Amino acid sequence: MADMRTPLNKVRGLGSAKEGADHFWRQRVTALANIPLTLFLVVSIALLAGGDHAQVAAYLGSPLAAVPLLALVISAAIHMRLGMQVIIEDYVYGEGAKVLCLVANTFFTGLVALTCVYAIIKLSLGS
Amino acid sequence: MANAKSQTGRPLSPHLQIYKPMLTMMMSILHRMTGAALYLGSLLLAWWLIAAATGPDYFNFVNGLAGSLPGKLVLFGYTWALIHHMLGGLRHFIWDTGRGFELPTVEFMVRASLAASLGLTVFIWAAALFYSGAV
Numbered sequence: 001m002a003d004m005r006t007p008l009n010k011v012r013g014l015g016s017a018k019e020g021a022d023h024f025w026r027q028r029v030t031a032l033a034n035i036p037l038t039l040f041l042v043v044s045i046a047l048l049a050g051g052d053h054a055q056v057a058a059y060l061g062s063p064l065a066a067v068p069l070l071a072l073v074i075s076a077a078i079h080m081r082l083g084m085q086v087i088i089e090d091y092v093y094g095e096g097a098k099v100l101c102l103v104a105n106t107f108f109t110g111l112v113a114l115t116c117v118y119a120i121i122k123l124s125l126g127s
Numbered sequence: 128m129a130n131a132k133s134q135t136g137r138p139l140s141p142h143l144q145i146y147k148p149m150l151t152m153m154m155s156i157l158h159r160m161t162g163a164a165l166y167l168g169s170l171l172l173a174w175w176l177i178a179a180a181t182g183p184d185y186f187n188f189v190n191g192l193a194g195s196l197p198g199k200l201v202l203f204g205y206t207w208a209l210i211h212h213m214l215g216g217l218r219h220f221i222w223d224t225g226r227g228f229e230l231p232t233v234e235f236m237v238r239a240s241l242a243a244s245l246g247l248t249v250f251i252w253a254a255a256l257f258y259s260g261a262v
Contacts, residue, residue: 028223031216038209041172046251050259053183053190060179073172080169083162112169119176 023082030079037072061123069120077113081105154237158215161208168205206251211244 044065048056059065084105092098146152178189192198218236221227227236 042251046255049255053186057179080166084166112173115173116176119180122180
């Protein structure tokens with residue numbers, strides 16, 4: 001049956017999606033956190049360039065490096081998930097494909113974050 | 128709005144191909160592209176951390192790949208994407224406060240962040256190479 005109502009008309013009066021500015025706000029908070037944390041990573045890698053495994057492992061496992069790195073990994077993963085979510089919502093039209101992409105996005109960013117966290121903790125516990 | 132086409136078959140407003148490319152528009156696209164590149168690039172960070180946590184042999188193998196010419200090119204691009212996306216984010220912070228929307232200001236910020244991202248990337252690499260004794 002032909003649908004005579006426009007998409008706008010269908011959602012008018014339904015209220016917000018109940019999330020308000022949450023997405024926007026978390027994107028900005030993680031963006032802010034990422035600035036010093038990313039600079040820390042870049043400077044660390046620049047200083048570690050040319051170092052051997054023992055030096056790199058000792059540095060990455062030290063509390064002063066491990067804690068900011070853990071913070072970066074978690075903040076960046078949240079930021080990445082929110083950013084890719086917007087890209088998917090903009091470009092993936094089919095409802096099924098969109099949901100699949102959104103779930104894959106959550107899985108990917110979660111796995112990358114966990115992999116990094118695992119490595120940093122392993123280095124910190126000195127094995 | 129993505130569902131509008133499939134449900135009503137009405138024409139949508141003209142898209143990218145109809146507009147003359149402008150620097151502000153290209154930088155907006157570039158911000159999204161660098162973001163997507165960094166998304167995939169996070170795999171490299173995870174790989175490097177896992178290599179460091181695995182042991183000297185595997186770490187040396189990964190470090191060797193990173194230190195090769197193709198590896199260095201990828202990492203240089205990674206550094207630039209990181210810095211460029213960060214400066215783009217700072218621009219967005221300014222816009223979030225409701226400031227900086229005058230066209231000359233926007234044009235200036237866009238040019239300045241592009242120049243700064245290139246300059247900072249070269250500076251970081253020069254400093255890292257100098258510090259590691261490679262040059």
